[in-house]
Amino acid sequence: MNCQHVGTLKVLSKLNQDKSDAVIALAGNPNTGKSTVFNGLTGLKQHTGNWPGKTVVLAKGNYRYRNKIITLVDLPGTYSLLANSADEQVARDFICFGNPEATIVVVDATCLERNLNLVLQVIEITPRAILCVNLIDEAKRKGIVIDFPKLEALLGIPVVPTAARDKVGLAALKESLHQVVFEHKQLQPLSIRYQERIEVAVATIQREIEPFLRGKINSRWVALRLLDGDTTLITEILNYISGTGPDSWEQGSNELKAVKCYE
Amino acid sequence: MSNEENCFQGIVAQAQTAGAEVGPVRDQLVLDLYRQTQEIARQVVKRQGKKEDFDHKIDDFVTSKYFGYPLMLTLLSLILWLTVSGANYPSQLLSNLLFGFGSHLTALCQWLKAPDWLHGILVLGLYRCMAWVISVMLPPMAIFFPLFTFLEELGYLPRVAFNLDRGFKRAGAHGKQVLTMCMGFGCNAAGVTACRIIESPRERLIATLTNNFVPCNGRFPTLIAMAAIFLSALVGTANNLLTTGLVVGVVVFGILVTLLISRLLSQTLLKGVPSTFTLELPPYRWPKMGTLLIRSVLDRTLFVLVRAVVVAAPAGMIIWILANVYIGEVSIIGHLGGFLQGFGYLLGLDGYIILAFLLGLPANEIVIPILIMSYLSEGVMVEPSSIEDLHRLLVANGWTWLTALNMMLFSLLHFPCATTLLTIRKETQSLKWTVLAALIPTGVAILVCFLVAQLARACGLV
């Protein structure tokens, strides 16, 4: 679990050296066609799988749009970011500590309700999120109609419908991403409220933790995780704010090689 | 530890106390999140009309009590049959092409006046071994991997796991192990990597240690050739259908051994309670054929092939040296084969077969060519021009149906190839488990072959 964890940050540090104008994380549940979106955007030779937890290795790829080079990092498919597994931890750490310029969350249009769980968890961490509602062709076949403008209004982030297998909507996704990253489109994501007891406790912890985070990480989110007793996060935060990474550099480069052979 | 860090830890402790006071925090968080997703979905998603749920209908058939298992077996047989019969002709073509190019290389060496030993090591050793591996491996893999990827992308494989989970539960293993085994048919190293989808470390190790009991593409040619020879020795005829049937039988035996060893492992070395099993049965999706072909050929077929060629090349050189350096009247291979003869006989095999498996450690594909080379006492690997030729050669070297049968069993059960072992080392980060991953199958192979041989001999069948 740990080595993969270290790997995330290493992939990151490598990414920063690349000549790329923005690093974008690609998150999503398993079976949402996330890898198809990834391949559709980057044109990279990378295998798409159909079973949960298939993309364990982080894969990355580039594409150029309006003279900007965008690096896309395909995170493991997960149902949540609550760090129940190595996959979830990797995905969470990348979104939280990897400073991606934006995070695209890919969801399955035929199963929106369950998929939105991850979306809410992502916008809890970062306001720079874009929702890609994939498999709209499947949804149509099943007689499911989604009110996209309304969804966008409710979530407060851009929503792009796609059918990535047929490259439908990918251009709109690129454009939407461009606006968020380079034209600094202001997003006001839905703020997720919890029961009173939790809100009270979170407010106290948030106040105390605020100075330590130096504005680098969302303090409300950290407070929620600490209240939840998530210990996997603590060392990570300490390393992140003090600017020292994990010690094993070699592990990281191995991890990157692993990425290479799947490309 | 810095002062700041101490303060931070203080807050962490404080938060934990607060969390304990609030009650089950995680439950509440998840509940609230789902309450909000439910609300959003209610406002945004509409269902028009009542469309037929095709997935439900397909699953009624695919996971049914009566059709579920027969369908899996039929699909397995179909894939193996397509792979076997489809690969024949292109294999022959490739082999002619590559070996033909080999003779040009020989001519080039002569023209350059290269010393014999250099020509031997490079052309007869390294090149021929590579040529062999490519022509034997590439066509079946180029057929198998697209078919496999098709079932994978269609969403059928999780259904297989669903159908077979009961057996794996009894064995103390995880249903998703089935998915890693399916991958193992293509390549055991890939199968071992696929074990990552099993989250519990205990069950992942069980899957890793037993993946080898599904024969990979590299072993199929051996199994098929041996099945044909076994059948013609026993019943006098071997058509494609019978051969496929026998190979499927051997594969099913491998699956039973997997379950048995998984069970033994989970009761001994890897004791523990089966961890949570949750398996999603995703909606069926018709794959995009173009992408599927490109992906499976580039990412899987060529990936595995390149890896096999890289190990086969040096192995080819070493084998040539062993076959061409003489101590007294006999080559090193001859000496080693003689040395292993007694042990081989106990297992219903012979010394040369054991040696071929040992030298075939880098890649299972080269076992048969090494064996032929040893029997012919020629210093170079040659390929038999037909199954009939191979049969005659083997009978002349004392083979019976028992030898063919045990060769199949040994090939099915023995130690994983070097690439797979290296992958296991990388995945488990442990030398101990890597060694066990080699020892356990070898032990099983020796035991099974020994029992079969003794039984057959005791009953006077041979």
Next chain:
Amino acid sequence: MGYAEITLTALPIGQQARVVNVGMQGLTRNRLLDLGLVPSSLVKAVRKSPGGDPVAYKVRGAIIALRSEESRLITVWPLD
């Protein structure tokens, strides 16, 4: 309604129910929570595997298979 709380294992195929309690702790519990199997969720038993176990359930639009070891720790309130 005329029903009492039962375990998820006892829920007949084709019937819907509301989750009352997820009676396990730790990682197992968190996994199920992630899949949307939380108290008050709707769950429907969809199909048995050929051997009778695991059983596939429909939870929030997805089909999830659970072994009886897990499903017997979940109590549900059957609905008509």
